[in-house]
Amino acid sequence: MIRNITLHNGQILVRDGLPPADEATSPFVWLDVSRPTEVELAEIRGRYGISPRSDAPGVLEEGDYLFVRTLLAAPRAGHDPDFHPVTFILGGSLVASFSAEPYAPFELALQRMQRRPRQVDGPRDVLRRLLQAANDASTLAVEQLADALTLSSERITQLSTGYNEAGQELGVSDLTDTMLELNEREDVLTQFIEAQLTLHRAVRYLSGEVDHKTEADLQQLVHELLEDVRGTKEHAAFEHEKVRYLQNAVTNILNIKQNQIVKVFTIITAVFLPPTLVGTFYGMNFSVMPELSWEHGFTYSMLLTLLSAVLPLIYIKRRGWLR
Structure with a gap:
């Protein structure tokens, strides 16, 4: 698809296809080309x-034209930004x-x-406006990413306490999901920084094309x-570092x-190992076991088992290992 945007009689004209070959010369022609066919490229x-x-x-500088390849971000509400490879070509009036x-x-x-x-x-002024719109979109996209990271930070705070706002316990699977989400954010921010570098x-290079003497105002805007x-x-780089910190x-x-x-x-093992040892003793098939003939032998064995479990638990609690 080709659109040509020109200035005619003080108005911006937007038309499909190429401008008529016999049309009076405009100060500029902007060709907005997307999904071009081979016929249109020809x-x-x-x-x-x-x-x-x-x-x-x-x-690439070829003849009278400057070719610049870029990767531009486009924000999407509620989603990560899209990235569009865009090639700009700048000529004398094109x-x-x-x-x-x-x-x-x-x-x-265009608006x-x-x-x-x-x-x-x-x-050159048209190209500046296009690059300005691309940077405005990038600014919005990185702000959306920053908001998403703020939500991730709040979720990590909940994970550190062990419970969410509804009082449900959070476990290792929740941490794993959060880590995968942060890894995706890191990939997006890495691509975003690359896009900003191309922008x-x-x-x-546009600054190098502007005449410093006759286009001083444009040079200042660039x-x-x-x-x-x-x-x-730099904002994107800061958010990238924030992702690394959250990871x-x-x-x-x-x-x-x-x-x-x-x-x-480990505590469960330490608590139940002594009772297991006591039970092992009484499970031995010796012919002479005095406790078997005691009136309160069963009660004695139960108390011994309970005491062997409680004493390690008291010791562990006194040492503060349950915290």
Whole structure:
């Protein structure tokens, strides 16, 4: 699918396909290309001599065009963000964006352009607005990830106490589920930081394309965008470190719970071993056992068994091993 966005008579025009070849020259042409067919790619190649190359490096200068490959985040309510590979191509009066699927934040950039069409000044300014919309989407996505990590932190606090808000006991399986969730969050944040690095690179190369003398205002806006992208990347890096901290916390809680389980079995063994030993004595088939002829021999054996179980339990409690 191809959309061409141009400025005509002070208005932003959005049309399908390529702009008419005989149309009066516009200050810029933005080609928004998503899910392109081979026929559409051939049309773009025939008109402008460009096409995205999957084997190209992150940045490529070819002829009059600058090719920049990026990975852009798109937030989703209640879910982890999606990541869209997008290739930007910048020329003298052309800016093109190629993506396998439509990238929703570009619609926000288009709406901003339509509200103030006379402020749109050439393809470099259009590219800045597209990159600004992408960074705004990244900022929203990392804030959603931060909120999700806050919920995970609260859940870990409940796990450390052993009970949830409903009073139900939490066990090792709950810790395992939380750890798997944190591992997924770490993978997402790692990919997010990588995406921000590609976005930072795109803005940096755009800055190199702007004329510092004749486009001073645009250069200032690009520098501000560069700082915004860097700030979002640092926020994502902070959340990534937070995930690592929470993973360590879950691991420590899991180790403590496992140690508690081992301690319980050890105490049970220590308490029941002496009675087992007493029972073993009385299970021997000796012909002479004086207790068998005692009037209170059974009571004596029961008391001896009980005492042999209680004394280790008292000792363990005095040593504080039950805490």
